Amino acid sequence: MNISITINGKLVTHDIEPRISLSHFLREHLDLTGTHIGCDTSGCGACTVTLDGQAVKSCTVLAVQADGSEVTTIEGMAQGDQMHPIQEAFREHHGLQCGFCTPGMVMTAADILKNNPNPTEEEIRHGLEGNFCRCTGYHNIVKSIQHAAEQMKA
Amino acid sequence: MGTFIGKPIKRREDARFLKGAGRYTDDIKLPKMTQSAFVRSPYAHAKIVRIDTTNARNMAGVVAIYTAEDGCGEYGVPCGWQVNFKNGETMREPKHPLLAKDKIRHLGEAVAIVIAETLEQARDAAEMVEVDYEPLPAVTDPQKAMDSGAPLVHDEWPDNAAFDWCIGNDRAEVEAALASAHHVTEMEYRNQRLAPNAIEPRSYIADYDVNAGKWTLYTSTQNPHLIRLLLCAFVLGIPEHKVRVLSYDVGGGFGSKIYHYTEEALLTWVSKEIGRPVKWTSDRSEAFLTDAHGRDHVVKSKMGFDKDGKIVAHLTDEYCALGAYLSTFAPAVPTYLHGTLFQGVYTTPLIHLNVTAPFTHTVAVDAYRGAGRPEATYLLERIISKAAKEMNMDPAEIRFKNFIPPFDGVNEPGYQTQVALQYDSGNYEAVLKRGLEMLGYEEFRKEQEEARRNGKLLGVGISTYIEGCGIAPSAVVGSLGARAGLYEVGAVRVQPTGKVSVFTGTHSHGQGHETVFAQFVADKLGIDMADVEIEHGDTDQVAFGMGTYGSRSLAVGGSAIIKSVEKVLEKGAKIAAHKLEAAEEDLEYAEGKWTVKGTDKSVSFGDVSLTAYVPHDYPEGLEPGLDFSSFYDPTNFTYPFGTHIAVVEVDSDTGKVHLKRFLACDDVGNVMNPMIVDGQIQGGVVQGVGQALLEEVVYDEVGQMLSGSYMEYAMPRADDVPMIETDRTVTPCPHNPLGVKGAGEAGAIGSTPAVVNAVVDALSHLGVTDIQMPLTPQRVWKAMHA
Structure with missing residues (x-):
């Protein structure tokens, strides 16, 4: 099938098999390997991207479902060297x-802060519950998002 | 503290990860690269009756299909540690084939590999491979595996034991002391099987260069040199100097990426057969079935006390599952990494541990964050808290009563345990005192009483752990059965311009070596951190390396780098003396320059570096260059310790445990980067909380896995845990140059019993004395209503 998706502000047109997931399409067909795949069941959140402004787990969205949409991946977050x-x-x-897990965490954090620019710790933790991190114990991820919220208000 | 040492320097690895520009194995694409998929057994134990690949071979895009008949890796994957039976009989060591031949011994064992142009084509064709199995009865429980008549995992032996083992004092002596003890506390439980679950699934690319006759293996491993050695010398019999192993960015390991897996070797073999690169990346279902698991001990224990609450003896018997085949470190985990910690932080005079380690129809067990030490700590910290309750003592008081007194390992000697080790330095009272202060323990007890009166179930749990890191020296571990040395290699190459490249045989997969190692190298050389680059994960760049596990990177790998730094400074001083026309002994080195003492005559590190490479005016007889590689073999393990305290509230209606606070006061020796140490502790704590409350790999009676996805295997999510409150004391390690002990596993070792102790404490007035992990709401509710 032919699909057209605006990815990180650039229109991309591709002919792909309908069974290809968005995560696989990003990684294998567009070399956008910042979107990671950690599971098969939308359980880990490493593949989180935004689709028309909503955070989604790109392993459980078919690329063809994203036809005509706007997708932002982790590669679209920084402006050049400016993170x-x-x-x-x-x-x-x-x-x-x-x-x-970091790209998924950053994309989820963006979604949390977009919907709630002043989240409490509890709201941040609730917002992150779809994303696994096995390293940090979430402590510093929560602190990072609290700090980002303050910075983005300023 | 130096300019960089001891400071919370931000990590230099972060920019690439945050931009999505990390280089994990699955991110790499090589020209002409093929993809692969495995055909895996749906049974835990079965005869393979027939494999037919005819239809699969005709599928679109298929390049090749291989089964065991094709003769890949005939020697199988070896085990890295030998533990013989108590009676001297050699450890039973089955061949671990790359693809199963004739018989299946665990769920998910690979039967065939399909190579195709695309991943979809490989997976489609794998589904078309026809395999007829004759299912057989399976045994997955380590105790049941030793029952007479239990299904045999390997037919060549009369029972399932791989070995048995014991450590400590004479069993009869320990039993006698227990028989005459004032009080004996008993526990029986299972330290449940866990899946490590690094979020990056395992991934490999093998690339055989036909013209050069060389292989490159890209792999998500914690120990690239070890993989190369095992792959070349044991599995495939290919020349080691023609194999390069690369592990760039690795998305977590936790022990599960130590093991030299069959897929790594098979892909390496396949790549030569097809003359093209081949990639395989595990999916999460495969990871649950084939990544090495952790723990799985069935435990029966008795601890005896005198009337004052002093421990007089400790006797434990365990059945420890090994899985169907022996993983790289499997035999060491329930033995030398476990029994040697049975002293804990207590003066227990008599200890005996007996271990029976059987094969089971499950995937192999290997090191998982803490590897043997969390199992030891869980037992000690639960049983001493249980004893306190039984003897009407406070859990803090019973610990203070039994602590080994403080010793620094310099003025006071190390502490000789009953279980073979000599602790380096410790001050166990100090961390417990600080932990209790952090909580406000006495006020909490009042709050708890008040809460109970109001029907609330509030509890506090204490754990005072010790662990052993950086296991060594090589001669000792060799005498205990290790088939490798446990030294580390660190090379320092000063470039002509004074920029410094450092090469380490350890591997960073989250620990931040690129930052921390640069911190101490820059400080020791008195130069800017920006002038130091840390390289790891490439077997072509450093002589050898044992990799990263057992919290060894800084204590062992850092020490090897320090040795090379010292050699640089020693040679640099000769060059500087020549340039300054002074005697070497009249020079001092500070802030990146050699100065003639008492004068302002000096020469900088950069000048000396350049002179070493442009040796026109140069000391006679001195070799040009400033490039050193060193092997460091420690004289002892290091012994971090700490106190972890959990505060929980149990929902009286549902049995759900709410972890309200978690406090950790750890002592990991000197600290290079407090930000990173705190991060390691916080992450480790939450992994330990996962074992206490959520995680368990469950196999059913026939060896099917009931917990094979994130729908069934519960791991801590952000809303399951609070902020982790950390503090530390500093008791330097007396035997390594940085005085460091290791911080990677401490969190996971100390936290689990603290949480379970807290839940039992919350419910103690209801008569609850123990609950089997994980403490699911159902189990807690049942315990409350028993």
Whole structure:
């Protein structure tokens, strides 16, 4: 099937098999390997991207379902060398260790803050419950998002 | 503290990870690369009657299909540690074939590999491979595996034991002391099987270069050199100097990426057969079935006390599952990494542990964060808290009563345990005191009483752990059965411009070596951190390396780098003396320059570096260059310790445990980067909380896995845990140059019993004395209503 998706602000047109997931399409066909695949059941959240402004797990969205949509991946967050405030906050607060869950965490954090610019710790934790991190114990991820919220208000 | 040492320097690895520009194995694409998929057994134990690949071979895009008949890796995957039976009989060591031949011994064992142009084509064709199995009865429980008449995992032996083992004092002596003890506390439970679940699934690419006759293996491993050695010398019999193993970014390991897996070797073999690169990346279902698991001990234990609450003896018998085949470190985990910690932080005079380690129709068990030490700590910290309750003592008081007194390992000697080890340095009272202060323990007890009066179930649990990191020296571990040394390699290459490349045989998969190692190298050389680059994960760049596990990277790998730094400075001083026309002994080195003492005559590190490579005016007889590689073999393990305290509230209607607070006061020796140490502790704590409350791999009676996805295997999510409150004391390690002990596993070792102790404490007035992990709401509710 032919699909057209605007990915990180660029229109991409591709002929792909209907069974290909969005995550697989991003990684294998567009070499956007920042979107990671950690499970088969939308359980881990490593593949989180935004689809028309909503955070989705790209392993359980078919690429053809994203036809005509706008997708932002982790590669679309920084402006050149200028990292997004959420990315900066993760660096500042050691919100990552092995880095594998990180793209999904950043994209989810963006979604949390878009819907709620002043989240409480509880709201942040609730917002992150679809994303596994096995390294950090979430402590510094939560702190990073709290810090990002402050920075983005300023 | 130096300019960089001891500071919370932000990590240099973060930018690439945050931008999605990490280089994990599955991110790599090579020209002409093929994809692969495995055909795996749906049974835990079965005869393979027939494999027919005819239809699969005709599928679109298929390049090749291989089964055991094709003769891949005939020697099988070896085990890295030998533990013989108590009677001297050699450990039973089955051949672990790359693809199953004739018989299946665990669910998910690979029967065939399909290579195709695309992943979809490989998976489609794998589904068309026809395999007829004759299912057989299976045994997955380590105790049942030793029952007479239990299904045999390997037919060549009369029972399922791989070995048995014991450590400590004479059993009869321990039994006698228990018989005459004032009080004996008993426990029987299972330290349940866990799946490590690094979020990056295992991934490999093998690339055989036909013209050069060389292989490159990209692999998500914690120990690239070890993989190369095992692969070349044991599995495939290919020349080691023609194999390069690369592990760039690895998305977590937790022990599960130590094991040299069959897929790594098979892909390496396949790549030569097809003359093209081949990739395989596990999916999560395969990961649950084939990644090495952790724990799985069935435990029966007795601890005896005198009337004052002093421990007089400790006797434990365990059945420890090994799985169908022996993983790289499997035999070491329930023995030398476990029994040697049975002293804990207590003066127990008599200890005996007996271990029976059987094969089971399950995937192999291997090291998982803490590897043997969490199992030991769980037992000690639960049983001492249980004893306190039985003897009407406070759990803190009974610990203070039994602590080994403080010793620094310099002025006071190390502490010789009853179970073979000599602790390096420790101050166990100090961490418990601090932990209790952090909580406000006495006020909490009042709050708890008040809460109980109001029908609330509030509890506090204490755990005072010790662990052994950086296991060594090589001669000792060799005498205990290790088939490898446990030293580390660190190389320092000073470039002509004074920029420094450091090569380590350890591997960073989240620990932040690129930052931390640069911190101490820059400080020791008195140069800017930006002038130091850390390289790891490439067997072509450093002589050898044992990799990263057992919290060894800084204590062992860091020490090897320090040795090379010292050699650089020693040679640099000769060059500097020549340039300054002074005697070497008249020079001092500080802030990146050699100065003639008492003068302002100096020469910088950069000048000396350049001179070493442009040796026109140079000391006679001195070799040019500033490039050193060192092997460091420690004289002892290191022994971090700490106190972990959990505060929980149990929902009286549902039995759900709410972890309200978690406090950790750890002592990991000197700290290079407090931000990273705290991060390691916080992450480890939450993994330990996972074992206490949520996680368990469950196999049913026939060896099917009931917990094979994230729908069934519960791991801690952000809303399951609070902020982790950390503090530390510092008792330097007396035997390594940085005085460091290791921080990677401490969190996971200390936290599990603290949480379970807290839940039991919350319910103690209801008569609850123990609950089997994980403490699911159902189990807690049942315990409350028993």
